[in-house]
Amino acid sequence: MVTDSGDDDPVNPRPGTLRHAVIQDTPLWIVFKRDMVIQLKQELIMNSFKTIDARGVNVHIANGACITVQFVTNVIIHGLHIHDCKPTGNALVRSSPEHFGWRTMADGDAISIFGSSHIWVDHNSLSNCADGLVDAVMGSTAITISNNYFTHHNEVMLLGHSDSYTRDKLMQVTIAYNHFGEGLIQRMPRCRHGYFHVVNNDYTHWEMYAIGGSANPTINSQGNRYLAPVNPFAKEVTKRVDTAASQWHGWNWRSEGDLLLNGAYFTPSGAGASGSYARASSLGAKSSSMVATITSGAGVLNCRRGRQC
Template sequence: MVITLKQELIMNSFKTIDARGVNVHIANGACITIQYVTNIIIHGLHIHDCKRTGNAMVRSSPSHYGWRTMADGDGISIFGGSHIWIDHNSLSNCADGLIDAIIGSTAITISNNLFTHHNEVMLLGHSDSYTRDKVMQVTVAYNHFGEGLVQRMPRCRHGYFHVVNNDYTHWEMYAIGGSANRTINSEGNRYVAPANPNAKEVTKRVITTGKWKHWNWRSQGDLMLNGAYFTPSGAGAGDSYAKASSLSAQSSSVVATLTSSAGALSCRRGRQC
């Protein structure tokens, strides 16, 4: 089925959306909001063509129905949420980000997803001045960043980010970007640079001064192809990278296999998936 939401689907704590065994698209309207809640799983959805909605009355819980201002049009918007797992979804072509996490969100795993045909793929961190995002810890693992992507895979602020065993086969500007002195630990990924000679660098630092040289960004065991290169920085403080290490990286040589089932799975009801 294709579900076209008139307004945001606002999730409550301790909830799972599980689309295994069926073919469900959330598309052509509003999409999913995770706001100030915890313990959420989203699995197996096709999320695409999300629109800006709002300035309307929306139900946010069984007991509350109230006014919502305009939503940005993210595929999945995480706002002050924690303990969230976004796994085996296919996301593309939304009005803003495919997955955005801001306002003190933390303990997030984004795994086994297929991202295609989008500009600003993933924003992790509200703004350079919003220091509450220093608590943010996010794992980005086993995803395939595929056709038609431009930038922000992810784009990080403050916090600690483990980018591990992902397959980057397409980008037009850069793969991983950031600002505001965050820690990025890139391990065991495969980066295939585009043909554009001006877009070979995996990383982009959003800053106008030399402060970025103190930011902890490292690449370990990554496979760089077609001229791709990663610019490391920082003193490599052990405690910082410990907070940005959530699982053991496998060899980048097996990334294609690890990510071969990225995206919504084709499961059959009654069979193991």
């Protein structure tokens, strides 16, 4: 249980702090004793087999470093307000009871997933960070991003390191039941190489585009609600980034059962064979008419001890 909101020493964290809990080698379900605001001095580097569960209290990670999930597996992040994350680094940081090391500058992502697998980011409220809100790169896979509320941010979600980093061809990500809300501009997500199931999300705000990609990602958009902005030049849901049409015409991008409002349009591509989307299909889509209900509880749940969420 986290009882201490402090982060005085990233190399020798005090017992009772969140940093002390997440670096342990043993599997842990981490809960919080009370409401707290945690201002991290350096990246919170998580060890494998950890669940952060902030249900029942009001926990903000804000105004400092944020969460790094690097070369680990089986991590759940649930129920946090994560916002106003800053670049940090050029410092020593502990990543396990036995190891600490030098960290170069971090970008200021809310949640950075690097070379990791079996990661679930669920029911968090994320906004206004220096770089991305959720970025997953360098061979990360088996990721579910669900029931989150994203607001007030430019480059929301990057999935895939670079066009030349082909290990991300194995990446599989599910993006489900999220609300992409006010003040968002682009990258919801921006994909490279892998397989992406975008299902039953509510897109109520974007300024440039909602879903983008390069380097031949497979994108399966099912049962989402896309509400285009007023700007007549930003009605398109999709964007192929820095790629000629002669190249992207063969990419497998499809819209199936999506609700397109206020002039929104999704530009599909590829042969359209259903078998092409097998690795980008992780759950059955509900009707897009149900999206408002499905996503009504997106973000941090209003839970209190002794009451059902």
